[in-house]
Every structure is written in structure tokens, then in C-alpha cells.
Amino acid sequence: MTSPNTNLPDDLLINAADEVLIRQDLTLTALGRRPADRLLRVGRLLDVHSRSWLEDQEVVIKGRRIGYVGPAGSYQGEVSERVHEPHLAAVPGFGEAHKHIESSHLTPEWEAALVMPHGVTWTCEASHEFSNVNGTRNLEFWLEARRRGSPMKIFPLPGSAVPPTAYEWGGGHFGYDEQKSFLNESLMVAGLDEVMDWPSVSNPENPAYDRLWGMIRATFEQRGVVEGHGAGLRDLPSINAFAGAGLASDHEGWFLEEIWEKLTHGLFIELRPHSLPEVIKGLIEKGLSDWSQIAFVTDDRSASDTLKIGATDYNVRLAIENGLAPEIAIQCVTINPARHMRLTPWVGSIAPGRFADIVLLDDVKTLSIAKVWADGKPASEGKTFVGVRPEVDWPAWATQTVRIDRSVTAEDFRIAAPSDEATAKAALLRPFHWADDFITMDLPVRDGAVERDHDRNVTKFAIVDRFSGEAKVARMFWLGTGPRTPDTALGATLGHDKHNIWVVGSSDEAMAMVANALKEQQGGWVLVSGGKVVARVRYEVGGLMTARSAEELDAEMQALYKAGAEIDWMYEPTFSPRWWPGFPERLSFATLTCAPWRWVLVAPSGRAPEGFVNVATGETHPIVW
Numbered sequence: 178m179t180s181p182n183t184n185l186p187d188d189l190l191i192n193a194a195d196e197v198l199i200r201q202d203l204t205l206t207a208l209g210r211r212p213a214d215r216l217l218r219v220g221r222l223l224d225v226h227s228r229s230w231l232e233d234q235e236v237v238i239k240g241r242r243i244g245y246v247g248p249a250g251s252y253q254g255e256v257s258e259r260v261h262e263p264h265l266a267a268v269p270g271f272g273e274a275h276k277h278i279e280s281s282h283l284t285p286e287w288e289a290a291l292v293m294p295h296g297v298t299w300t301c302e303a304s305h306e307f308s309n310v311n312g313t314r315n316l317e318f319w320l321e322a323r324r325r326g327s328p329m330k331i332f333p334l335p336g337s338a339v340p341p342t343a344y345e346w347g348g349g350h351f352g353y354d355e356q357k358s359f360l361n362e363s364l365m366v367a368g369l370d371e372v373m374d375w376p377s378v379s380n381p382e383n384p385a386y387d388r389l390w391g392m393i394r395a396t397f398e399q400r401g402v403v404e405g406h407g408a409g410l411r412d413l414p415s416i417n418a419f420a421g422a423g424l425a426s427d428h429e430g431w432f433l434e435e436i437w438e439k440l441t442h443g444l445f446i447e448l449r450p451h452s453l454p455e456v457i458k459g460l461i462e463k464g465l466s467d468w469s470q471i472a473f474v475t476d477d478r479s480a481s482d483t484l485k486i487g488a489t490d491y492n493v494r495l496a497i498e499n500g501l502a503p504e505i506a507i508q509c510v511t512i513n514p515a516r517h518m519r520l521t522p523w524v525g526s527i528a529p530g531r532f533a534d535i536v537l538l539d540d541v542k543t544l545s546i547a548k549v550w551a552d553g554k555p556a557s558e559g560k561t562f563v564g565v566r567p568e569v570d571w572p573a574w575a576t577q578t579v580r581i582d583r584s585v586t587a588e589d590f591r592i593a594a595p596s597d598e599a600t601a602k603a604a605l606l607r608p609f610h611w612a613d614d615f616i617t618m619d620l621p622v623r624d625g626a627v628e629r630d631h632d633r634n635v636t637k638f639a640i641v642d643r644f645s646g647e648a649k650v651a652r653m654f655w656l657g658t659g660p661r662t663p664d665t666a667l668g669a670t671l672g673h674d675k676h677n678i679w680v681v682g683s684s685d686e687a688m689a690m691v692a693n694a695l696k697e698q699q700g701g702w703v704l705v706s707g708g709k710v711v712a713r714v715r716y717e718v719g720g721l722m723t724a725r726s727a728e729e730l731d732a733e734m735q736a737l738y739k740a741g742a743e744i745d746w747m748y749e750p751t752f753s754p755r756w757w758p759g760f761p762e763r764l765s766f767a768t769l770t771c772a773p774w775r776w777v778l779v780a781p782s783g784r785a786p787e788g789f790v791n792v793a794t795g796e797t798h799p800i801v802w
């Protein structure tokens with residue numbers, strides 16, 4: 178006897194009261210005392226808890242959830258619709274323990290359309306990027322698409338790097354109170370994301386010490402997960418200190434031994450593709466038998482790169498190609514991250530109570546995805562997204578974020594000579610200058626100003642504040658990047674992690690034109706040469722993302738790369754193996770200020786009036802003398 182279908186609460190956004198009603202119904206559905214909506218019968222199903230394949234199974238779906246799993250024909254209740262996929266293998270929807278969706282540069286509803294055909298059904302959003310633009314609207318922004326029916330679950334983790342260091346300001350400022358309120362506001366908030374500013378966590382004298390520990394405390398109070406970011410921390414005392422601080426994971430590992438030490442000292446290891454091959458091979462050689470503390474994460478991947486190589490599925494294929502058993506690789510993007518993020522009641526496995534998120538493979542070894550189901554319905558067929566992509570008319574708080582109330586001029590970038598000598602000493606940086614000291618060079622003085630020197634690969638780099646309205650400008654000389662081509666400049670409102678405007682250029686006039694064009698288009702990329710804008714890419718949401726398809730955005734990026742290929746770019750190798758010659762797209766990460774950087778350029782602030790500061794010590798220094 179089955180009772181009539183109840184009008185179940187909407188569970189797009191999880192809350193405890195509705196969860197009880199949903200699960201009370203699932204209990205009766207499993208017992209066959211309430212009807213189910215759909216039954217998906219598959220050739221075989223990977224149980225990720227036991228890492229075993231179950232042959233000829235049926236998954237019974239009620240609403241968006243799994244009500245029952247068992248051998249074909251074993252479910253006793255009524256079912257409205259039956260689907261049989263005898264040749265496909267079912268594995269759980271893929272999830273990300275650490276991804277900045279902002280780095281796709283697509284808004285959440287368009288991100289879902291891009292990544293779900295690649296098997297991704299849930300993402301822990303590491304949200305310091307948007308939060309550094311608009312901190313108070315952080316949760317509202319990340320939950321909006323799901324609220325309107327997007328099949329992709331986003332679990333926001335407010336970022337600790339808001340602001341990234343004590344020397345930065347504008348857009349957002351998170352501490353104990355903010356983190357407490359975020360965790361109180363929604364069960365979708367899984368914790369605190371990537372505690373990165375190691376100097377502020379490990380040095381009680383650091384001005385951000387209390388702020389960071391306040392966020393950690395608020396997260397502990399609500400049993401949230403405190404995510405870490407341990408770039409450059411490889412010695413045993415630092416690893417012990419990092420783990421002892423309660424930072425539960427690291428995604429910044431580069432080398433096998435470093436990762437082994439972090440794994441054996443209790444850190445959950447999130448492997449990114451650029452270090453994954455060597456590490457997977459090394460861990461296999463070490464005979465690692467328990468992979469449950471390992472996940473694969475994307476961290477950052479643009480829409481263009483995702484179109485080229487894939488999303489989380491690329492990470493899994495890479496692991497399989499480097500010798501890892503497909504079943505273990507699939508656990509590393511399903512149950513492992515779900516367990517680490519304490520989200521196993523909802524995602525990470527094909528089991529009762531969870532969202533019915535199922536990746537249907539027509540070949541396991543090559544991870545060939547035939548279809549993806551999410552919330553108990555088809556979300557993609559082949560490469561085509563067939564799920565709900567809600568229209569979101571993002572309001573002004575999301576689309577008017579380049580707040581500059583004046584025209585930026587060439588004068589803003591002029592660097593006055595400290596004396597009437599023919600040369601002046603200058604402090605220089607370069608992209609990813611992971612060294613204790615800045616570089617010092619003698620540069621020419623002309624008409625009372627210190628000048629670039631393209632013969633020695635020296636140009637000007639500037640940060641323009643886009644949050645106060647005043648467009649405060651910090652500028653200095655950088656080595657080994659920027660255009661040699663005259664009267665040319667490149668800039669963007671994507672400047673990790675504070676996302677002020679950065680601009681690099683061979684003339685002050687071109688740099689000013691870039692800053693004004695970025696204000697006019699409300700964010701993105703601008704390339705200026707020969708006195709005009711030769712390419713632009715719009716990120717109209719937060720200055721970080723666009724509410725368009727990946728394909729449309731990619732076309733704009735390809736046009737930018739094409740225009741960039743006409744420019745003579747200066748280059749010098751640095752510490753980072755991810756800094757290449759040619760169009761300097763990675764400059765959007767060269768403004769990073771959290772560990773392991775020392776001397777950085779930030780927007781002028783009380784603690785750094787010229788913007789040039791050592792974030793490890795708080796020391797400042799003139800840019801010329």
C-alpha cells in the first residue's frame with residue numbers, strides 16, 4: 178500500500194528542516210510505501226565505499242535524491258518512469274574539493290553548462306576571488322544559480338584571503354563575525370577556504386594574525402573544514418606547524434617527498450594536474466595502499482583551457498594514464514573529497530539519500546563519458562549540456578564593480594627622479610619573484626623622471642585601485658615582462674587575489690588608456706597598442722567572470738591571444754615553472770601576495786603608501802632612490 182505523493186520541500190539549497198522531510202519520504206520510498214519517480218538500471222555500478230563493481234544494478238530516484246540501490250528487479254515500490262542503460266557503467270558525479278569557479282571566468286549557471294558534460298556535478302567553491310570584490314554578497318552570488326534550478330551543486334567556502342594580506346584593502350573584509358554568519362546562514366557552506374597567508378598565521382606580530390585565527394575559530398565552532406594552502410612549506414617544522422594550526426589540506430604540493438611528508442602528517446592532499454603525474458607515479462612506487470586522503474583538484478582552469486582539455490575528468494584521465502587504477506582515480510574525485518569536506522550525506526557516492534548525480538561511462542579505462550545525470554535527471558548527453566541553465570540577470574552589485582570616479586592619466590604612472598643625477602637606483606620585481614630581496618638596478622633619468630630600459634628588459638608595472646573610486650595608483654619597475662613594442666600596454670581586473678587592476682606597458686599613456694578602458698567595460702582584459710584598444714575581453718561580473726557561454730568567451734580570448742601575438746613581449750625565466758615567454762597571461766597570478774611571496778606591489782594603503790611592501794615583515798622601501 179503506497180501513500181500518495183507528498184509535496185516535498187524544494188532541496189536545491191540544503192537546510193536541516195527540509196532535509197528531515199525529504200529523508201522521511203526517502204525512508205518510506207525505499208520500503209516501497211511511497212512511489213518513486215524514476216528507475217535507472219545500469220550494466221554495472223561502482224560502489225566507491227568498497228571500491229567494487231556491482232553488476233546489473235538499479236538506482237531508484239525520488240525527487241532529486243537516490244531512494245534505493247539494488248540488483249535489477251529488487252525494488253518493490255511503484256516507479257513512474259524506467260530507463261535501462263545495459264552497456265553503461267555508473268560512477269558517482271565528480272566533485273571538486275578546491276576550485277575557484279571565478280578562474281573559469283564564467284558565472285555559475287554557465288560554469289555548470291561547461292563542466293557537467295565532463296562529469297562534474299558538485300564543486301566546493303574557494304571563494305576569495307569574488308569575495309575580494311564584493312564580500313558581503315559572496316553567498317548570495319554563489320547560491321543564486323542553484324536557487325534558480327541549476328543542477329550543479331556549489332558549496333561555498335568563504336576564503337580566508339579576504340583581504341589576502343594585512344597590506345591590502347577594498348571589496349571585502351572577513352573575520353570571525355563574517356565567517357560565523359556565513360556558516361550560520363547556510364548548510365551549503367562547508368568551511369573556510371585556503372588559509373594562505375602563512376606569515377599571518379605563524380607570526381603573532383603579523384597585523385592579520387587575529388583576523389585569520391578569528392576565521393579559523395568561527396569555522397571550528399560550526400565544525401566546518403579549514404582548508405589550507407601550503408605553498409613553499411616543505412620543511413618538517415613548517416609542515417608540523419601547518420597541520421598543528423588545524424589547516425586540514427594542501428593543494429600546493431609540487432614534489433613527491435613534500436607531499437609524502439604532508440600526507441603522513443595528517444594533511445588531506447589535493448593534487449593539481451601540474452604536479453599530479455610525477456606524484457602519482459611516486460606514490461604508486463612507494464606502495465601507497467590507502468588513497469582515501471588524496472583528491473584531485475583543478476584550483477584554476479579557464480573556460481578556454483576547459484574546452485581544450487576538459488574539467489575534473491581530465492584530472493582523472495591524467496592519473497589513470499600515470500598508472501593509477503581507474504577505480505581509485507574515480508574515488509579521488511568522488512568519495513575522498515566528499516568525505517574530507519563532510520558532504521557525504523549529499524554527494525560523493527551512488528547511495529541512498531544522496532543527490533542522484535551519476536556519470537554514465539561507455540568506457541572506464543579512458544573515462545569516456547556517454548551521459549551525466551544530476552538531481553535524478555539527464556544533465557548532459559555526449560558533450561551537450563541538456564540541464565537547466567537559468568537566466569540570471571546579475572544586478573549592479575555584481576556587474577558594477579570597477580569603481581573608478583576619475584580619468585586615469587599618464588601622470589599617474591610617472592616616476593619622479595629622486596635627484597637630478599643622470600641615473601637613479603630602482604627597486605625591481607619580476608613575475609613570481611620568490612626571493613627574500615628585491616632586485617636593484619640603476620635606471621636612466623630623463624626630464625626629471627626615471628625611465629624604463631627595454632634593452633635590459635625593464636618596464637613599468639602598476640596596480641590601480643578599483644574599489645575606492647579614487648583609482649589610487651602604485652607603480653614601479655619590473656624585469657622580464659611586458660611589451661617592448663612602443664606605446665603598448667596590457668591590463669586586467671583579474672589580478673589574484675585582490676583583483677585590483679594591474680597594467681604593464683611601454684608607455685605611461687598606453688597604461689592610462691588600458692585603465693580607463695577597463696573602467697568603461699567594467700572589467701576583463703584590455704590590450705592597447707598604437708594609441709588604440711586592439712583587443713578586449715569582457716568580464717562584466719565582478720571584473721572576473723562573464724554571463725556568457727564558454728565558447729563565446731573563448732572566441733574573445735582567442736582574439737586577444739591573436740592580437741597579443743603581434744606584440745614583442747619581454748621575458749626572463751623566474752622561480753616559477755609556470756611562467757612562459759610570449760603573451761603574459763600568467764601576469765594575472767603575478768600579483769599574488771600570499772605565501773611564498775616576500776616583496777610585492779599592492780594598491781597604496783596606510784601600511785604601504787607607495788604599495789611596495791614585504792608581506793612577510795611589513796617592511797616598505799622606496800621604489801627609486
Ligand SMILES: [Mn+2]
Pocket residue numbers: 303371406428476
Ligand atoms: Mn587555490
